[in-house]
Amino acid sequence: MKPTILCVGLLAATALTAVSASAETLRLLTWGSYAPEELIQKFEEKYPDITVEVTFSNNEEMIAKLRATGGAGFDLAQPSHDRIYAAQLEYGIYKPLDLSQINTDVMSPVHLEAVKANTTIDGDVYAVPHQWGTTGLMADMTKAPDVKSWADLCDPKYEGKTSMRLKRTILLATAFAMGQDPFALYSDLDQYQELLDQVADKLIECKGNIKAYWQGGDDLSAMMLSGEIVASETWDSTAYRLYDQNNNIVFIPPETGALTWIDTFAIPAKGNADDAAYKWINFVLEPENITIMSGSTGAIAAVKGGADLLPEDKKAAVNAAFTQEDIDNLKFFANIPPGVEDMEGKTLEKIKAATGG
């Protein structure tokens, strides 16, 4: 009796795999909230022969995952625009895009050109923009009304009541606050190291002022909403979400300019559902889908008039945060040349290991 059951079970299992293999599968490697259930359902209704599988990740883990397999295992990835050039040079994990298959006309030209310029290798373009947003400051206006520069996080007035994320963004931000332009020094790594050392000194000095370094949107939100901290470095989307719950918490573009990231679409080198990937890209570029997407991500789509396609509540938060002047002052992340990742990593370790505060 038992062997029969086993055989039936095996047969059923084989049948199931066979069925799922016959339909095409689009394996998305993306950020949490970048593939809302609503959109996936809509997409699968439109293309019934495609099944969407989603893996949530972040920039570093996306590259690590693709590197481990040489670019296999996923059909569409969404790293930030500054994480493509060096990763492609070093590990060859993406394949060139066929731009004729993508509806680039609807994309906002500034972002499209910025991404193209950053991700073109030997004439091949490896990414197109999807969503963009900024890293800046947020503060509780009732408790810290005059926060406007990165350096204010280190103001003794707010001792033990500020937070930041100990990643490369804060190094760059501190450099800007010191009146330097770190991106300009990327071409001269010795000078860049010098700048990093100064930044490290500054941030080590500041350590006593910081309550804790946040790791992700959730612990930052918890600290901010509970009032344990009054000001912090933040992603704008996190700040907008908190604005929904407490109108005193606003996003503040720092006076040296909010740092701007663009998340992109890139196709992994050994992806085997390119058609489905292009279909997904064009699908999420459709205006009504952009509103659904932005509602989930809290970020602005890199299309013409992207801000107008935000859901109403998010639009209010953005308008409360940005003036036209702030938008003109945006600083786009520059490409990370090989080697810089390592220098910045060492600097971050030095700050983390320093005993202070």
Add this chain to the structure above:
Amino acid sequence: MSQDTKRLSLILLFAPFALWIVLLILLPHIGMVVLSLREKVAPRVYEFGFGNYVDFMNEPIYWNTLMRTGSMSLLVTVLALLIGFPVAYYIAKIAGKRSRGALFLMCLIPLWVSDLIRAFGWILLLRETGVVSSLLVWSGMTDEGIEFLYNDVTVVVGLVYTVILFMIVPLVSTLDGMGDDMIEAGYNLGGNSLTVLRRIIIPYAMPGIVAGCIVVFMLTSGSYLTPILLGGKNSSWFTEQIYDQFITRFNWESGAAFGILLLAFTSLVVWLGLRLSGQSLANTVART
């Protein structure tokens, strides 16, 4: 014929073990060693060399983190032993037959919840607006909330809590085997409680103590979640360095070197511990 069947069953029984050891333990470690001996000279160009290990030696931050991880793990091990021993003694020797099972089960229950959830539990208790701090404010003992999180004490407490079970289980099973008559004989021969503990109970429980200490030390020095979530601005943990090398710096070569170094370091500490306590793996871990 029966000889063949015997051999076949032996092979079949041995196969899962051999596969596990070779595929999941030996091969990955060999891969790590090979990876750690590759030096990156240019994009996509590697050379054989010890550069990654030299980098470790030359960078005091890495050394300090390793030493910190090692010493805090030792502290956790000692604390777990000090707290776990009386608990294990009570379960094995003092509690009645029926309550013993229940007590043992109660020690096991926290393991049914994942590490991550338990760490978040501590965060809810200890944060500035958390349960403990609010209670203190409410009872009027302090005016302002106190932050208990983000310091080394919290990390040690959290780690002891996570690993203490692995100390209690081997201790209970060793102490269980000790006859009450041995303790009575000790008292009859004129020993006081301290002498009985020192001369009879501890030597008898030594295999369990050593086994528990080894497991706890290894688990602690290799833990990642608890130190990261409960630790603060200054709390570097060596596993975090390894993660950073692999994930944020794309430097698998040096991450692999760090991994091998952590393995070598903890093995060395265990070996030293065995030498100092005059025990060997064969009569401790293998026996419990």
